Amino acid sequence: MSPGGGGPGPTRRLGPARSAPLRLCYSTPEGELRVAPPGWGALGRSGDRLTTAGAWVPLPPGSTVARLPGRAAVGRRDVRGGGDGDPGRIEALPRTQGVAVAAILPVGHLRLLLPAHGPSDAGGPALPLFGYTALADRAGELVVAAMRTDRFEWWRPERFSRRDLPAAVAAAEAALPGNPVIAQLRTCALTHNCYTAQNTFHRRYEAALPTSAACNADCLGCLSLQTDSGATTPQPRIARAPGADQLLAVAAYHLEASPRGMVSFGQGCEGEPLLRTEELLPVVRAIRARFPDATVHLNSNGSRPDDCVRLADAGLNSARISVFSFTPGLFAAYYRPRGYTIDDVCQSARRLHDRGVQVAINLLTFPGVTDAPGEVARTLTALGAVEADQVQLRTLNVDPLWLLGRLPRLEPGIGLGRMVTQLRQELPRLRLGNFTRPVAATAVPAAVTP
Ligand code: SF4
Structure with a gap:
């Protein structure tokens, strides 16, 4: 077992009664x-x-x-x-x-x-x-x-054999010597088992472009930096922001092998990429000019709507915006944002959608919070208003009791399963899933939609 060490494998019997205790x-x-x-x-x-x-x-x-x-x-x-x-x-x-x-x-x-x-x-x-x-x-x-919630082929765990990984890492290091993005992704791929980093070395699917060492939030569940929980972070944050040329070199290395693949700013091992919009703009323009079929994607907290629009105008064609709650007080308690609100986040999503960008909302779910009746109602309203293409239902990774001790008390949840049913019924055009799809449909090998 982890983190306490290995335990015995489960004893399996075929067809246990679902009604058994x-x-x-x-x-x-x-x-x-x-x-x-x-x-x-x-x-x-x-x-x-x-x-x-x-x-x-x-x-x-x-x-x-x-x-x-x-x-x-x-x-x-x-x-x-x-x-x-x-x-x-x-x-x-x-x-x-x-x-x-x-x-x-x-x-x-x-x-x-x-x-x-x-x-x-x-x-x-x-x-x-x-x-x-x-x-x-x-x-x-x-x-x-x-x-x-999703079966997208790109992310099937059996596709991520580590056998060929060291050779792929060595090849990238030889092709891009001294590149700090490659140095960061090396640790992510080999030590932290990050699939997106591994993809970058295998030059397939979605590649990671960690961009920013800083953030304008201090999320209770931030994977790259914990300021007050004492918890270890699974994906330590990149120490220094890479330059535009270094980001572009890694993007080109990936897309030369997969011209219809994805490159993504905003990874678990960094801060907020919108804080580096000035450096990202020439990178996005250059990628779009050289790889017209690529999906250029941004994972973001959505704090800066104007910057989102500028990136879209430069050639960004996909974005995923993370939201813990659409309720202002709960949003502020979780994100501890500096200089922005949930209204800015919704505006970013809506304006990206209006620019023709594929927009996913990354809903960070937590049983008993996300499915509280008031939360469900506000989530439905917000998702309808921003006209997101997809909602990604992600499990929030955090110590449960530690988080609950820092949030206001809510009414009992209706159950996340019932919430999913409501999303399907009330927003039938909204796709539910876990993973971002590439924009070029031809780039999707054997995708399975749940
Ligand atoms: S917005 Fe992202 S990088 Fe910033 S604190 Fe939250 S999780 Fe961490």
């Missing part, structure tokens, strides 16, 4: 994954509520089971022997037996419930930034509270 799982002090004795039912968390409501599916291939050090496993104790339907009593498994566990899902899946666990009894730093998901045993099979 969900049993609590935990990790022994030695890091072994165990199922609690009969009478301990599993729970998940939605905001402040402990529940099992929603879909539970078999643990997807490519998942990791993580041990949550110092956090008690919390379940429902069936004190009357009434099985899974018994309301029972919520209890923490004795710490002498072990600690809580969670699943970390591969991309393309949406977490529906957080793991149920107690606070850190050591009072230590927040958990590392991963998408902790409720995990249970059902009739001998490990299951998670999750749903599949």
Whole structure:
């Protein structure tokens, strides 16, 4: 198991009854994954509520089971022997037996419930930034509270064999000696297992162009810089902003091999690319002139609408704007933005759409917050108003209890699964998924739309 070490693989039996009880799982002090004795039912968390409501599916291939050090496993104790339907009593498994566990899902899946666990009894730093998901045993099979949201071929984990990666990295270093973008992506690809960085070396699909060392926000869940949680970041931020020539050289290296591929500013290992608009404008113009079929993409916080329009006029044809909440107070609590508001973010998305740019909203989901009734209503209104092409339903990677302690309390969530149903019903033209598609349709090999 990770981060507490390797545990046994799940015991699999074919066709477990969907109605079988969900049993609590935990990790022994030695890091072994165990199922609690009969009478301990599993729970998940939605905001402040402990529940099992929603879909539970078999643990997807490519998942990791993580041990949550110092956090008690919390379940429902069936004190009357009434099985899974018994309301029972919520209890923490004795710490002498072990600690809580969670699943970390591969991309393309949406977490529906957080793991149920107690606070850190050591009072230590927040958990590392991963998408902790409720995990249970059902009739001998490990299951998670999750749903599949995208199957785009470019991102299938089995396509990312590391066998050829060192040679591909060496080839890029030989072709672009001393390029700081390549140096950053080397660490991302080899140490942090970033698929976008690996693509850059394999010269296929979507390449990463980390651009900015600075940001005008201080997100509670920022993957590249944590200012006050004490959590380790999975993708440390690029130390110095690369120059325009260096960015263009990497883009050309990628697109010469994949002229209909994608190059993307705004990665997990950097700050906000819009803070470097002046340097990006000549890069975007040069890419567009030389590679007319390329998708030139921006992942952004959407803080500067005018800069978005200038980039679109230079040749940007795709953008993904991340949003935790469309509610001003919740937006401010999460982003801690400097000099912009959610209105600027919506304006960026709308003006990019009006310029003919493919626009995706990257909705950073968190059970019990994103699906609170008021949040659902505001999200539906905002997505309709900006006329986004796609909403990407992403699991927010952060210590659940640490985040909840920093947000205002909300009404109980309706369930992310029900929210997805509402999105489909009320915005039928909006595509749901997890991944950005290239703009040139011919560049999509065997794409599968859910
Ligand atoms: S906007 Fe992006 S780079 Fe900036 S703090 Fe938030 S997550 Fe980090």
